[in-house]
Amino acid sequence: MSHQCLVKASNISVQFADRQVLQNVNLSVHQGQIVTLIGPNGAGKTTLIRVILGLLPVQSGSVEKPAGLRIGYMPQKLHIEPTMPITVRRFLELAQRKDAEPIGRLLEEVQVSHLMDHQLGSISGGEMQRVLLARALSQSPQLLVLDEPAQGVDVAGQADLYQLINDIRTSHHCGVLMISHDLHLVMAKTDEVVCLNHHICCHGRPEQVSVDPSYLALFGKKEAKNLAVYTHHHNHHHDLTGEVVEHSHD
Numbered sequence: 001m002s003h004q005c006l007v008k009a010s011n012i013s014v015q016f017a018d019r020q021v022l023q024n025v026n027l028s029v030h031q032g033q034i035v036t037l038i039g040p041n042g043a044g045k046t047t048l049i050r051v052i053l054g055l056l057p058v059q060s061g062s063v064e065k066p067a068g069l070r071i072g073y074m075p076q077k078l079h080i081e082p083t084m085p086i087t088v089r090r091f092l093e094l095a096q097r098k099d100a101e102p103i104g105r106l107l108e109e110v111q112v113s114h115l116m117d118h119q120l121g122s123i124s125g126g127e128m129q130r131v132l133l134a135r136a137l138s139q140s141p142q143l144l145v146l147d148e149p150a151q152g153v154d155v156a157g158q159a160d161l162y163q164l165i166n167d168i169r170t171s172h173h174c175g176v177l178m179i180s181h182d183l184h185l186v187m188a189k190t191d192e193v194v195c196l197n198h199h200i201c202c203h204g205r206p207e208q209v210s211v212d213p214s215y216l217a218l219f220g221k222k223e224a225k226n227l228a229v230y231t232h233h234h235n236h237h238h239d240l241t242g243e244v245v246e247h248s249h250d
Contacts, residue, residue, distance in 0.1 A: 003031040006069060006143045006175045007052055011061035014047055021047050023199040024061070027177075029143060034169055034176040036186055036206075038215075039196040045179045046076060048196065049147055052177070070097075072141030074132045076148045076179070082121035088131055089116050096138040106134040109171075110164060125152035129161065137168065144168070146178040155185070162186045 006029050014022040022044045029035045037045050050056040052063055053073060080086075092103045100106070107113040110130040115123055123131065129149055136144055149165065150158040166189040169176050180186050187206040193215075194203040201214040209215050 003033065003175075004066065005030050006065065007177070008064045009048070009052055009061065010064070012048065012051055012058065012063070013060035014044070014051065014056070015059060020198060022051075025196065025200055027052075027194060027200075029175040029177045031142070031175050032169065032173055033191045034166070034178065034189060035192045035194060036190040037177065037179045037194050037196055038181065039201075043197045045196055046147060049145055049177070049179065053145060070140055070142045072136030072139040072144045072174075074129075074136040074144070074146045074149055076151060078128075078132060080120050080128075084121060086120050087117050088112075088120055088123070091120050091131065092135055092138055095135050097140055100138045100140045103134075103138070106137050107131075109137065109168070110134045126154065126157045126161075129153055130164075133161075133164070133168075137172070141172070142174050144172075144174055144176045144178075146176065148179050148181065150180065150185075158185050162189050165189065 008028040010026055012022050012025040012027075013020070025044075025048060027035070027037075027048070037048070039045055047056065051058060053071065054063075088107070089103055092106065096103065101109075104113060104116065107116055110133050112127055112130045112134070115127060115131065120128075120131070129152065133146075133149065136146070144165075146165065150161050153161060162185055165176060165178070168174070178186070178190075187210065190206050192203065193206050193209040195201040195209060195212070195214055197214075202209055202212040204212075
């Protein structure tokens, strides 16, 4: 049975001033599929997400989505003033669609129902990520877009969170487009990996990408994962700013 295509981005190019941020990027997500976008800081991952969401105009290329597609978006960072008096319940009520599941059920699904009446400013980083996930689910989404959902969460908590996202994909029959730096933790839960550094460097199933030189250069040394230089089978590589430089023949 074929699953509906929820979003198809074709030949997306974005330029800010004289800086090419995205170049001819193609990406699609189908119902029931988890697609994980990886790449170094400044590679254009969040820019691509913003184009897909319609938050940035399409400068070149096209984005196709079914009419009325419901998207739940979990941003990378959400600054909440710690002294602002707002409970988790009220925070979710402000975003909730009228036909969404009750807030208690959403919090139960993301395993933080005990936080319902806590002040938002008092909960931990890991708890906040789950509340933000509940907020995305309050849109009754057909497509979940998650920008580094495990940011600020310890390693054990990250594995649990990715398992939860996998369970949500199954129970809600939704597609998931996720940005992550932690491919080694999401590999078992991901159907397709797209490796981006302004253009698509490699893509495929996790086991294919994990042996690609571009992936190994980026993630082989954990301490250098955000600064590593891509190497490719083709005729160029990138410097630390992501600019294309010619291969040296040595």
